Amino acid sequence: MRLVLAMAIGLALPGTPGTAADPQELGPAVMLDHSARFEVDGPTGPLVVQVRWPATAPPPEGYGVIYAMDAGWTFGTLCDALALQGSVQAAGPVRSTVVVGIGWPGPGLIDLDRRGPDLVEAPGGEALVRVLSDTILPRIEASLPVDPAHRMVLGHSYGGAFALRAGFARPDLFSHVAAGSPSIWTDPAALGAPPPGEARPKVLVTIGALERPEAALAAGERLERVARLRSRDMAGRVESLARDLRTDLVEFPGLSHGASATPFAATAVDFLWR
Template identity: 30%
Template sequence: MKMGSPMRKYLISSWMACTGMALLAAGAPAAAQPATGAADATAANPVVLPQTQEIAMRSKAGLDYRIFVYVPATPPPPSGFPIIYVVDGNAWFTPMAHMMRLMANKLSGISPAIVVGIGYPSDVPFNQLRRFYDFIPDMPLLEKVPPGYTPPKIGGGDQFLRFIREELEPDIERRFSVDKAKRTLFGHSLGCSFAFHVLFSDSGAFQNYVCASPSLHFNGDYILKESERFIKAAASKPVAATLLYAVAEYDEKLPPSIPPELAERMAAELKRASVVTSGRALNVRLQKVPGLKTTFLEIMGENHLSEVPVLINRMLPLVLAPDGKP
């Protein structure tokens, strides 16, 4: 595959968006939609995931969202279904919902749960401009933007959390039977930075937090600074939450398949992002937080994107064990 191909450009921009080169991808033009291929492809019926539906929502702030919902086919328990909220829903709702549909049974020891993906209009897996705004709290943009790229707008993180808590959750709870005591927030990469921001600023917003591979040094180490305030406050006010935090082997070293022409640049950015090394250090500090049950995973053989299906399989028994038992 040549460097100029749409797929190679997409893979590169996705990887850069997950590490210190995120701003380059965010400021770049939106990715073009792929061609349909065969002449009769447009006439084919789309593949539909059973037990799912889509809800269009516009927030009070005037932002449009695609809300993807999976509901188990079984009757809800008396307390309602546990629920998992997934940011970057265009990318991660389908694998989460599909594994829930397959694994929620007595043999797996996993309770059926509702899955809610919070996505954006269009079929692009990652809407870089929207996620930069939604996932980062109100602060100046400190990262340098490469020449020729428009700086992304950031600072909507708390507004996005209010949308989830005050608009989305009540709407979902009106439509479906939900156990409010068993709610999980799932985020990956910049979405994990958002999940950490929620945990560190309002730990009671969810009972479980599952996230993977944030660049902790992005934009002036703001996540690390928030973690220090959280840890200090927890010494006098214990939290009550569960955290599953994962990183991938190739978050911090070059994967074997990386093209030689990208290797030098990628190596520098991976070192700067320090996803694994900084993640280990943060985990050590979080393990000491009273009331926070923390599990840290280093997923070997996987890269920044391929780790997510593995993490989904690991998380479901943890957050959906019957009667809350791990």
């Protein structure tokens, strides 16, 4: 009777689909404990740096640290993975780790227009390596004790391409590189493995199985998507890089480029501490 009466006089009951609502009425915004946020100058404008550190005191050698590029896609997952994999109940190798997410002002650290110029296009990519190594890293590590033997640069897609660039350019800084579905096609010559004998960090390379054109076609992906995978040779380039680095290529069954970002972040957390 109440529902009929409400409909008859044009009123909406709480929770009725299609009714206007104000989420702000739910309460104040959630704030992350043990976190900070600041800006630095980047190649094409300001960059946002978002930091989350452990609640526990640092061990004598310092925290591990992950510098996550294009972090709107990975920051939250990395924090969750560290909380779960580093817990006492997990009883695994993961130990206390700082997450430094680097992105852009605006919603969720993401700026689709600036991702290319800052991460993979010249001269932005080279300039951002300098910003990371000369500005961001010293500022973080002046405030948080860090173990240089567990210092990772990480990214997915364009961020993965940048992580390779930064790790190969500064093996003196980064002990580990995690590159999820790295967009090597953007600059193949610059993002290949260093020549044998040169110093290099430990490298994790992952890909979604549906980044293989044949698998994408069989799964019903759009034909234009399959054609783009073929022209960019995403899977082939990553396989070649893994061979050159003499490292395993981790492949996530049934997942596309974007969907593979979540298991990639969890795998990278474990990789840092293996």
